[in-house]
Amino acid sequence: MKNKKLILIFAVLLTLTLSLLWPFESEIDVKIVEIQTPPLGAQIPEKLTMVLQNNESKPVDVWVDIENAFVDENKISYPTSRIIISENSTHPWDVDFVSFQKPITLQPGNNSIKARLGYSLPGKYELKIKVTEDSRLIDSASHTLEILPPKLSLKLEAEKFDWPELDLGNEVELYGIYGYILNYSPSRAKDLRTNLSVRDEKTGKTVFTASEVYYVEAYDKTPLWIWPDYPYALIEISRSGTSDKTYMPVQNVIRGKPGDVFRVNVSSEWENQKVFAEILVPIAEERNVKNEKEARNL
C-alpha cells in the first residue's frame, strides 16, 4: 500500500514538473532594446522605430502588437496595420512592408522595425508593444508620447492695391489686406474658425464682419485669401463712399470716403486657443503722406 502511494506521489510530481516546464522549454530569447519616435503632431502620420534583438542563433518568427498606435478624435484606439522591417542591422536598407497579420521573421542580432502611428488630437499617449511567439509573451515595453497642440499666430499686411483690368481711374483707391495663419508646431490645425471685423475709427462702429473656416498644416502658414493673388479683404476709398463696384473673387469689401480710417481685426480660434491680429488702414505712413499733401494744397 505504501509503495503504491509512493509511486502515485512520484507520478504526480513528474507530471507537475512537466506541466510547469513545458511552456518555458521552447521560449526564444528576443528583447525590445530600443524605441524611438520623432516629434509627433496631431493628424500627421509618423513612424515609430524599435529595435528587436534576436539572441538566438537562428531566425525566429514572432508577432508584434502595438496598442494605441492610432487614436481617433473620439479617443478610440486602433492597432497599427503595417510595419516596415529591415532584414538585419547590417543591411538596414533591405526593407520590406510586412503585414501585422503575419508573424515577423527576426534575423539573429538587431532587427530594426518601423511602425506607423497617428493621433487625431494632442495629448499624452502610452504605447504598449508586445512581442509574442505562439501566444506566449516574449517581451513587452511601454513608451509615452506627447502630441503637442498647434501653436498658432496671425499676421496681417495692407498695401495699396492696383487692379488695372477694372479701370478704376483716379476716383477710387483700393487697399488690399493680406492675412496669414501661421503654425509653429508639428500638429496640423483643422477647422479654424476665423472672424474678420472692421471698425470705423471715427465713429467706433463695426462696419463689416465675415467668417470663414481655414486649416493650417504643421510648421506652415495658410494665406487667408479665397483666390491666390487676390487680397483677403479690400478697402475701397471713393468720394461717394458707396460705390457699387464688385471686386470678385474678393468678397470682403469695405467701402469708405477719403479720410476714413478702418481698424481691421482678424481672430482665429482652434479648440481653446485664440489668436488675433489688428491693422489700421490706410496705414499710418500713407495717412501722413496724404495729410502732408493736403496741407500743401491748402
Added chain:
Amino acid sequence: MKQKKFFTFENAILLLLLFFLIGFATGCLRQDPMEARVDSLVEELGNEDTNISSAALNALIDIGEPAVPSLILALTAKEAPVRERSALILGRIEDKRAVEALSKTLSDPDPKVRGAAVNALCNIETNETTKLLIPLLQDEDEEVVLLVVSALGKLKGEGAASALLEIMDHDNQEVRKNIIYSLKQIGDPVASEALLELFSDKELGEIAASAFSNYNFMDPQTSEILMELLKSKDPTVRANAVRALGNKEDETVITLFIKLLEDPDSEVRKEVIYQLGVFGIQKSPGVEKALPPLIKTLNDRDKEVQIAAVTALGRIGDDAAVLPLIPLLENKDRKLREAAINALGQIGDPQAGAALRDRLKAEELWSARRAMIRALVNIGDPEAVETLITLLEDRHYRVRQSAAMELGKLRAEEAVEALLKALETERESEVRSAEVYALRNIGDPRAFETLRKISRDQDEYYCVRLAARESLKELEAASPSESTALV
C-alpha cells in the same frame, strides 16, 4: 455492506493527475495562432459595421495563402456578404486551390456573390476560366453580365469573341459598349464585320472605330472596306472610317484624307485634320503633302475645324506654317489664339519670336501668356530671358510661376537679381517655390544668403522652406568653398 468511499487519497491523487494531463494535452493541441486569427477574421467578414468587415477583408488579403482553406469554406456561408467578400479575397490572393469552389459559386443565388466569383476567377486565370465564364453572359443580372464581358476581354480566351458577338444586340447600352472594348482587347478578326456594321451608330460607332487600333483587325480586305466607307453617304460612317484608318500609316490613306478636307460635313473634316496631325507626330511619310491644304483650312467656316487645323500644323512642325499662323495670334477667339501660340512653339521657328513678344504685352488671357512663355523658350528666342524677367512681375501667379521655372531651366544667370528681388515681395507659395528652384538651377553664389534665410524662416511657407533647404544642400555640395565663405 460497507459503502465504498469516493474521496480517498488515491482517488484525489488520480484526479489531480488527470487534471494536469488534460492541461498538458490542451496545451499541446491548442489552435495554431494563425488559424485562430484567420477564423476570427473570416467571422468578421459578415460584420454590419463596414469599417470592421473591411479591416478583416484587408487583413485576410495580407495573410494570403494560409487563409485560403478557411475562405473556401466561407464561400458556402449563410450570409451573402461573407460569401461575396470571401470570393473577393480569394481573387486577390490568386491561389489556384480556390478555382473549383469559385466555379461552384458562379451559380450562387446572390448576383453580388456571382460577380465577385467572376472577378476572382478572372484574376486567378486558368486555361478553363473562359469556358467557365461564357455561360454567365446569359445571366439575368446585368451587372454580372458586364463583369463577365470585361473579364472575357482581359482573358482573351478561345471562343470569347464569338460568344460576345452573340449578345451584341443586348438591350443594355453599357453592356454593348463593353462588348466592343472587350472585342478590341481580344483582337479576334471574327469581330471585324460586326464592328464595321456599328459605324453608323452615333454612340457606339466611335468606340467600334477605335477598336481598329488593334492591328489584328487591319487585314488588307478590311482596309479596302474601310476605304470604301470613306465614300459613304452617312457622315457618321465616313468620320468613323477616318478614325479607323487613322491607325494605318500609309501614303494612300494620307492622299484619301487630303481629299476629305473638302468634305461637306465639319465633323468629318475635323476628324481628318486630327488624324493628319497624328501622322505629323509620327512623321509618317507623305504627311508633308497635307501642309498646303491644311493651311487653306485655317480659313474654314467652322471655328473648331480651324482650331484642329492649327493644332495639326503644330504637330507636323513644318516652318512653312509659321507665317500663316502668326496673324492668328491677334484672333478674337481665345481658343484659336492659344492653339496658334502652342503650334508656333511646337514648330520652333525663331521667325515667330518677335510676333509672340509683341502680342505678350496686349494679351489679357493668363493661360495664353503662359503658353507664350513656353513657346518663346521652345523656339530658342534670343530675347526670351529678358521677356521672362519682366514676366516675374506679371499680374497672374501662374504666369510668374512659369516665368521663374523657365528661367531656371534656361540657367539664366542674368535673372538672379530679378529672382532675388521677386522673392522679397512674392506672396504665392507655388511661385516662391519656383523662384527658389530657379535659383538652385542657375547655381549662382549670390543666391546663397537669401536661400539660407528662407530655409530658416519660421514664417515662410513649409514647401518653400523645404525647397530652399534642398536647394542649399545641392548648391553647397556643388561649390563648398562659396557656401562656407558666406556662412
